[in-house]
Amino acid sequence: MKTQWAFILGIIFSIVIAVFAVMNVNSVQVNYLFGTGQWPLILIILCSALLGAAISSIIAMIKSVALHRKLNDQLKDINAKEIQIAMQQNEIAALQKETLPEQRRGDGQEE
Numbered sequence: 001m002k003t004q005w006a007f008i009l010g011i012i013f014s015i016v017i018a019v020f021a022v023m024n025v026n027s028v029q030v031n032y033l034f035g036t037g038q039w040p041l042i043l044i045i046l047c048s049a050l051l052g053a054a055i056s057s058i059i060a061m062i063k064s065v066a067l068h069r070k071l072n073d074q075l076k077d078i079n080a081k082e083i084q085i086a087m088q089q090n091e092i093a094a095l096q097k098e099t100l101p102e103q104r105r106g107d108g109q110e111e
Contacts, residue, residue: 021045 024041 017045017049021049 021042024045026041027038028041028044030037030039030044
C-alpha cells in the first residue's frame with residue numbers, strides 16, 4: 001500500500017511539473033562555466049526535475065544497499081549466537097547428566 005501511495009504522489013508531482021513547464025515555454029539565457037546559451041525554459045525545468053529524481057534515486061539505492069549489508073551482517077551474528085547458545089545448552093545438559101547421578105548417590109548415603 002505504501003508503494004501505491006508513493007506511485008500516486010509521484011504521478012501527481014510529475015503532472016504538476018509538466019503543467020508548470022508547459023506554462024513556461026519562453027527562451028531564457030543559461031550561463032555555463034565556459035559560456036552562455038539560449039534554452040527554452042520548459043527544457044530547463046524538465047531536465048532539472050529529471051536530474052533531481054535521478055540523484056534522489058541514486059541516494060536511495062545507496063542507502064538501500066547499505067541497509068541490506070547491515071541486515072546480512074546482523075543475520076550472520078544472530079546465526080553465530082544461536083549456534084553458540086545451542087553448544088552451551090548441550091554443555092549444560094551434559095553437566096547436568098554428570099551431576100545428577102552424583103547427587104543421587106549422595107542422597108542415598110544420607111538415608
